[in-house]
Amino acid sequence: MNKILIFSSKIHRGGAEKHLVRLCNGLWERGWKVKIVVTQRGGGYESLLNDEIELSYPNRNIRSYTLSLLKSIPRLKKEITSYKPDLIFSLQDGPNVALLSLMKALKIEIPSIIGVQNNPNHLSGVIGTSVKELAKKTYGSASKCISLSAGVAKAYERMIPATIGSFSIIPNIGIDDTNTFVESARNRLNDPIALLAVGRLVEQKDYPTMLRTVEVLKKSGTEFNLRILGDGKLEESLKDQVKLMGIEKQVFFEGYVSDPGKYYISADILLLSSRWEGFGNVIVEAMSYGLPVVATNCPYGPSEIIEEGKNGFLVPVGDHEAMAKKIIDLKKGNVIYANLSKAALNQSRRYNTEVVSRQYEKVFLGVI
Structure with missing residues (x-):
């Protein structure tokens, strides 16, 4: 059984977070052992995870996104050492730069894959600019990068030439296999x-x-x-x-x-x-x-x-x-x-x- 450790911010409300939950459930169904290190407790989508998927929580919740991310790094290090995963995966820029910075500092040689979810040109403000600069220094060290669209991948490659050739384009999981699909197409519009x-x-x-x-x-x-x-x-x-x-x-x-x-x-x-x-x-x-x-x-x-x-x-x-x-x-x-x-x-x-x-x-x- 392959073991994967996933590093994520709070699993709450967003499209990226819903995608991550569906991906974790899908990997478990395919025979993977899955453990997730989250930066904050109380994500609304946590209840949608398969009961067999383990979550590693912080000892106390910190409301600040940046501070919770920084405080999670020692716990991430501990989980890498004790869980001994075959692969580490992180999703979104904040967790990505934290993971890759830790791996570089400690010379951890476990394969690492990062997932990007949005246009990097819209990383702004003090925090966004800092994350962007760290991404430029670290993303080239990832084993692979996964982008949800070709456009986003190209934007990262323009910003970080070291990532050219490392991207795989895989769309987000937009629907659950358990969705109740409409049995047939709709024939006409309502009025109004x-x-x-x-x-x-x-x-x-x-x-x-x-x-x-x-x-x-x-x-x-x-x-x-x-x-x-x-x-x-x-x-x-x-x-x-x-x-x-x-x-x-x-x-x-x-x-x-x-x-x-x-x-x-x-x-x-x-x-x-x-x-x-x-x-x-x-x-x-x-x-x-x-x-x-x-x-x-x-x-x-x-x-x-x-x-x-x-x-x-x-x-x-x-x-x-x-x-x-x-x-x-x-x-x-x-x-x-x-x-x-x-x-x-x-x-x-x-x-x-x-x-x-x-x-x-x-x-x-x-x-x-």
Whole structure:
């Protein structure tokens, strides 16, 4: 039995964290012994892990992300020594630089693989800049790097030439094998059209563009409702924008929803207005319920999942008029909705736990 030690920040809410949980479960199903060192307790997704997967917790919880990461390094060292893994894997830039710095300092020769999840050009501020500089010094020492999209891999290779040739492109696990799939494609849109958005209420997701999109729909006479799942620091300002636009009877903020399945089932179209992404897990989740997606062609991810006009649509970043036009075209029947739904459903099955875990395992076995 191969043993893998995984180093991660708090396993909570994000798409990367949900992917990690699914990957760990998939590896366990494939016969791996899995142990995870987490920097913080209380991650909402921990309960989704298989009971046989061991978690190594800090003695006390530290709320600061940076401090919790630094305080976890001695415990990570202890686990490497006692667990004696065949392979160490970390996910996201903070844990990656901490792991590789530790291995370099102690001359640990166990194979190490790092996973990157977002565009490095958006690492900013004091902490982000520090992490970026450490990445430049350490990422070249990893046995392999795994990126969730080709665009993100190329961005890292431009920033860190030492990583050129070390990347494998493996998408995130967007759906569980246990998902209850829609049995067949959807045949027609609801009236009013049921629009759905899923994601944190932060600048990256560019919800103002989405709200301007539905404002255009209202002015065109298109009947709709939009439900937004997520919370974040922009919630109040977005609600104020909705009131100013006079669309409070059509737009509903549902807050953070741990299991959005019922919302996917009742929706017609997923909207994604992001300025940037690493992959776009919600695109795959929506497609697994037969939902076509209208998304911005942002760097990176959506264009690697969505086939224009086949299972969804891509529009320029910030272009609310183009996004509204795609929805109106669907409503008018200029595009056959049932065909999009069927293609979306088929596309989603490329991203299930079994398929993606097998791809990870192939890379892992290649360095052991």
